[in-house]
Amino acid sequence: MDILARIQNEQEQFSQSEKRIADILLNDFDFAVNASIVELAERAEVSPPTVTRFCRRLNCQNYADFKVQLAKTMFVGARYLNPGTRSTEPVDVAEDIVTKAQNALYLFHDAFDAAKAQTVAELLSRSGMIHAFGSGGNSSMIAHELHNRLFRLGLRVSACTDYHMQMMIAAAARPADMIIGSSFSGRNSELAKAFTLAREVGATTIALTQSDSLVAKAADHVLAVDLPEGNNIFRPTSTRFAYLALVDILANLAAYQNPSQATVTLRHIKHQLVAHRDEDDRQLLGD
Amino acid sequence: MDILARIQNEQEQFSQSEKRIADILLNDFDFAVNASIVELAERAEVSPPTVTRFCRRLNCQNYADFKVQLAKTMFVGARYLNPGTRSTEPVDVAEDIVTKAQNALYLFHDAFDAAKAQTVAELLSRSGMIHAFGSGGNSSMIAHELHNRLFRLGLRVSACTDYHMQMMIAAAARPADMIIGSSFSGRNSELAKAFTLAREVGATTIALTQSDSLVAKAADHVLAVDLPEGNNIFRPTSTRFAYLALVDILANLAAYQNPSQATVTLRHIKHQLVAHRDEDDRQLLGD
DNA sequence: GCCAAATATGAAAATAATTTAGATAAGAGG
DNA sequence: CCTCTTATCTAAATTATTTTCATATTTGGC
Numbered sequence: 001m002d003i004l005a006r007i008q009n010e011q012e013q014f015s016q017s018e019k020r021i022a023d024i025l026l027n028d029f030d031f032a033v034n035a036s037i038v039e040l041a042e043r044a045e046v047s048p049p050t051v052t053r054f055c056r057r058l059n060c061q062n063y064a065d066f067k068v069q070l071a072k073t074m075f076v077g078a079r080y081l082n083p084g085t086r087s088t089e090p091v092d093v094a095e096d097i098v099t100k101a102q103n104a105l106y107l108f109h110d111a112f113d114a115a116k117a118q119t120v121a122e123l124l125s126r127s128g129m130i131h132a133f134g135s136g137g138n139s140s141m142i143a144h145e146l147h148n149r150l151f152r153l154g155l156r157v158s159a160c161t162d163y164h165m166q167m168m169i170a171a172a173a174r175p176a177d178m179i180i181g182s183s184f185s186g187r188n189s190e191l192a193k194a195f196t197l198a199r200e201v202g203a204t205t206i207a208l209t210q211s212d213s214l215v216a217k218a219a220d221h222v223l224a225v226d227l228p229e230g231n232n233i234f235r236p237t238s239t240r241f242a243y244l245a246l247v248d249i250l251a252n253l254a255a256y257q258n259p260s261q262a263t264v265t266l267r268h269i270k271h272q273l274v275a276h277r278d279e280d281d282r283q284l285l286g287d
Numbered sequence: 288m289d290i291l292a293r294i295q296n297e298q299e300q301f302s303q304s305e306k307r308i309a310d311i312l313l314n315d316f317d318f319a320v321n322a323s324i325v326e327l328a329e330r331a332e333v334s335p336p337t338v339t340r341f342c343r344r345l346n347c348q349n350y351a352d353f354k355v356q357l358a359k360t361m362f363v364g365a366r367y368l369n370p371g372t373r374s375t376e377p378v379d380v381a382e383d384i385v386t387k388a389q390n391a392l393y394l395f396h397d398a399f400d401a402a403k404a405q406t407v408a409e410l411l412s413r414s415g416m417i418h419a420f421g422s423g424g425n426s427s428m429i430a431h432e433l434h435n436r437l438f439r440l441g442l443r444v445s446a447c448t449d450y451h452m453q454m455m456i457a458a459a460a461r462p463a464d465m466i467i468g469s470s471f472s473g474r475n476s477e478l479a480k481a482f483t484l485a486r487e488v489g490a491t492t493i494a495l496t497q498s499d500s501l502v503a504k505a506a507d508h509v510l511a512v513d514l515p516e517g518n519n520i521f522r523p524t525s526t527r528f529a530y531l532a533l534v535d536i537l538a539n540l541a542a543y544q545n546p547s548q549a550t551v552t553l554r555h556i557k558h559q560l561v562a563h564r565d566e567d568d569r570q571l572l573g574d
Numbered sequence: 575g576c577c578a579a580a581t582a583t584g585a586a587a588a589t590a591a592t593t594t595a596g597a598t599a600a601g602a603g604g
Numbered sequence: 605c606c607t608c609t610t611a612t613c614t615a616a617a618t619t620a621t622t623t624t625c626a627t628a629t630t631t632g633g634c
Contacts, residue, residue: 034352064323067358068358070358071354071357071358071359072358088540090404090540091401094396094401094536097532097536098393101528102393105385105388109381109382112381114377118377137432138435141431141435144428144431148425149424241388241528241531241532244527244528245384248384248388249380249381249384252380253375253377253380256380
């Protein structure tokens with residue numbers, strides 16, 4: 001957890017002096033991150049030792065350490081904590097979206113369970129057939145993305161975003177098959193049903209979703225993505241960025257399971273593209 | 288430009304002592320960001336004043352300021368600059384991907400032309416019909432994403448990833464229509480042809496692509512995304528994150544063009560989803 | 575190759591920043 | 605109202621950083 005979030009959490013337990021310090025940190029980040037301990041103390045109408053103690057209280061070694069922690073949250077906390085900018089100026093909108101996206105990536109990474117991801121990657125790389133499920137704008141993008149990333153590794157994979165097809169595919173699955181599905185809310189009951197059905201026929205199910213949700217409970221393996229959502233209805237879920245990163249990570253880990261095969265397949269695809277399109281080797285894979 | 292990038296740029300002009308300092312900064316970020324000036328000086332086998340002068344040379348007021356700048360680059364430069372981590376450990380892979388994604392977002396935002404985006408958003412919001420074009424794994428995702436984000440605003444939009452269809456659609460376009468297409472490499476000559484055709488029939492074309500590329504040259508309006516690509520073939524283009532952010536920004540700006548209509552459409556979709564799915568109002572829009 | 579000027583670097587001193595220690599004040603519980 | 609605990613401050617000690625000045629090194633001209 002980053003330091004600004006911690007400050008917000010513990011705000012109630014702070015003493016008067018500490019509250020004044022916390023206030024400045026939360027409201028005038030730019031000042032705080034550049035201030036010396038004396039300047040910060042003065043502004044909070046507090047003595048420097050109080051600031052030192054405040055830092056220790058937050059598990060920092062000393063003021064310098066505290067400052068570093070603070071500066072590190074640049075993209076993480078900062079504007080996110082006080083969402084005052086409800087501006088519609090293009091510059092502000094861009095900054096808000098980029099900040100939230102970076103934030104989502106940070107929070108996702110912070111809570112990321114690498115061991116579990118590795119387990120899932122191993123399963124994927126050894127599977128018979130992989131079916132990627134997801135519905136709605138966001139999760140269907142993830143399903144297609146899984147397809148797009150995994151087929152390059154020489155894995156057998158297909159994406160399906162249609163509930164009825166999902167049920168039929170689940171019913172027809174074999175024990176070596178994997179059903180990997182995502183649901184941002186965790187409340188896609190159709191997906192949960194497909195998981196249940198797939199498990200009944202002996203296939204393995206993997207959920208990319210909120211932990212402890214309906215979908216999570218229905219799956220064998222869960223890769224949790226738990227992020228708070230903003231409340232401006234115009235702002236699409238920055239959570240997509242976290243899911244996309246998760247897909248990338250899984251694809252990479254799966255590739256490393258059998259690097260030689262993956263390399264061969266990738267080279268082959270690339271060669272095809274280059275030969276077909278133009279002579280330029282700088283052609284990106286799958287533009 | 289962030290401080291680590293600046294250090295890398297100016298590396299040649301550094302003196303011996305400065306080079307030793309720079310080396311530590313670039314290779315052991317974690318040490319440097321936590322070190323005092325004396326520790327850093329010792330490690331670089333240099334005197335503290337030399338470190339101070341080094342900081343000034345980089346336009347920092349003093350060592351403290353320098354440390355803050357350094358800590359701020361947490362997500363920006365850091366490991367990206369020295370891609371030494373060719374590790375296949377799950378933890379390292381995850382960190383690498385997340386860092387590169389955040390980096391891509393940062394670099395994109397840094398070069399972002401808000402005014403041009405606003406112009407494009409205005410065009411989109413006033414258009415007759417919007418056609419989103421893109422081919423290959425990445426750009427087709429962007430095309431679908433444009434569809435997914437724009438239809439919610441009450442705009443008439445469709446996505447097309449098939450070259451032949453794209454040509455037919457372009458030929459059938461009317462003057463009020465918009466063709467918006469993406470190409471990560473800028474070398475999708477089919478897309479360029481579709482743009483040319485669309486312009487001949489009087490439609491407006493918008494390219495999300497590398498500046499000065501083939502595709503960029505074929506379009507009326509260009510929203511440039513110029514990012515360096517990593518060289519590990521297993522690592523998919525983190526550029527996708529930048530494109531996704533660009534789509535989000537465009538959709539938001541378009542929404543603000545006519546907020547009342549957009550709000551109404553969004554509410555309507557949300558209501559439908561909630562009524563159809565479950566009673567829970569926390570259902571995310573388009574899961 | 576030698577010299578002057580410019581530049582780079584370090585040692586020591588000066589300054590500034592931070593922490594510690596001890597003292598005092600404020601508040602809680604009896 | 606007193607005692608104990610906690611919070612806070614002042615002042616001293618420590619530590620970190622910067623300035624100053626002396627020395628060394630490099631650069632470019634002859």
